[in-house]
Amino acid sequence: MNGDEPSLEPSDRIDDAARDASRPPEPSAGIGLKDDFIMALRFFSRLPTGASPHQRPDLGRIAMALPLASVAIGIGPVALLIGGVLVGLPGYFAAALAVGAMVLASGAMAEDALADAADGLFGGHTPERRLEIMKDSRHGTYGVAALCLFLVMRVMAIGSMAETSPLAAGAAWLAATIVGRSAGLWVAVALAPARRDGASATAGQLSWRSFTVGIVFAGLLLFVLGGPASSIAGIALAMVLTVGVAWGWTALCNRLVGGQTGDLIGALAALIEIAALTGLLVFARG
Numbered sequence: 001m002n003g004d005e006p007s008l009e010p011s012d013r014i015d016d017a018a019r020d021a022s023r024p025p026e027p028s029a030g031i032g033l034k035d036d037f038i039m040a041l042r043f044f045s046r047l048p049t050g051a052s053p054h055q056r057p058d059l060g061r062i063a064m065a066l067p068l069a070s071v072a073i074g075i076g077p078v079a080l081l082i083g084g085v086l087v088g089l090p091g092y093f094a095a096a097l098a099v100g101a102m103v104l105a106s107g108a109m110a111e112d113a114l115a116d117a118a119d120g121l122f123g124g125h126t127p128e129r130r131l132e133i134m135k136d137s138r139h140g141t142y143g144v145a146a147l148c149l150f151l152v153m154r155v156m157a158i159g160s161m162a163e164t165s166p167l168a169a170g171a172a173w174l175a176a177t178i179v180g181r182s183a184g185l186w187v188a189v190a191l192a193p194a195r196r197d198g199a200s201a202t203a204g205q206l207s208w209r210s211f212t213v214g215i216v217f218a219g220l221l222l223f224v225l226g227g228p229a230s231s232i233a234g235i236a237l238a239m240v241l242t243v244g245v246a247w248g249w250t251a252l253c254n255r256l257v258g259g260q261t262g263d264l265i266g267a268l269a270a271l272i273e274i275a276a277l278t279g280l281l282v283f284a285r286g
């Protein structure tokens with residue numbers, strides 16, 4: 001989202017994309033890697049993307065360009081982390097600054113989604129009530145606790161690595177955010193929309209092909225960035241944890257609400273980022 005578009009709750013962007021994807025395509029809309037990259041940036045961040053016309057979001061196109069867009073979203077916060085440590089800031093303080101920068105760059109999309117999902121899934125007693133709670137922009141106890149834990153775990157993981165090697169910390173964190181955003185879309189592949197009369201119901205499920213292209217690209221970047229920061233064992237563990245978290249979260253969403261929503265997709269991205277960081281941190285090079 002950028003300043004020339006109406007402001008939305010961060011996690012509502014996925015539902016709005018699903019609604020828009022059901023409409024006839026715009027004749028003037030260009031299709032290509034550059035267009036998909038810009039679309040992904042506008043969807044998952046608040047970074048400036050120029051004055052080109054805004055196209056209706058298409059999750060299939062976004063999924064394939066998302067790893068590259070995630071690099072663009074994360075490079076600034078990662079540079080702040082590395083630069084902060086190099087000029088003498090303590091690793092944990094630099095990590096906190098960098099996480100704050102990431103929240104601003106991404107428009108707090110994952111943070112908002114995680115809080116809404118925690119409130120809805122664990123604060124309601126029926127699927128209908130859980131979905132109703134998730135649509136409420138206010139955050140309750142479960143949401144605040146989940147949000148605080150997510151931010152603390154991010155800072156602790158990144159800061160602990162930065163104390164030893166800021167370059168390794170930045171590379172590992174960037175790899176984790178790339179995998180998190182791309183793998184988070186798995187819920188849109190595995191589950192039908194939970195709100196049958198809602199926005200995402202009009203677009204159906206994300207295709208296997210689009211998801212696979214994006215996740216393979218994300219996996220390659222995990223190997224390139226995570227290898228020097230951790231090890232092959234760390235990359236393998238990160239992948240295992242990513243698959244485990246994605247499978248468990250998908251099963252939980254299916255059992256509690258019977259499908260997926262934008263909040264549940266964004267929340268999975270946050271959880272997988274922590275899972276990938278955990279795997280890389282276990283085998284981090286000292």
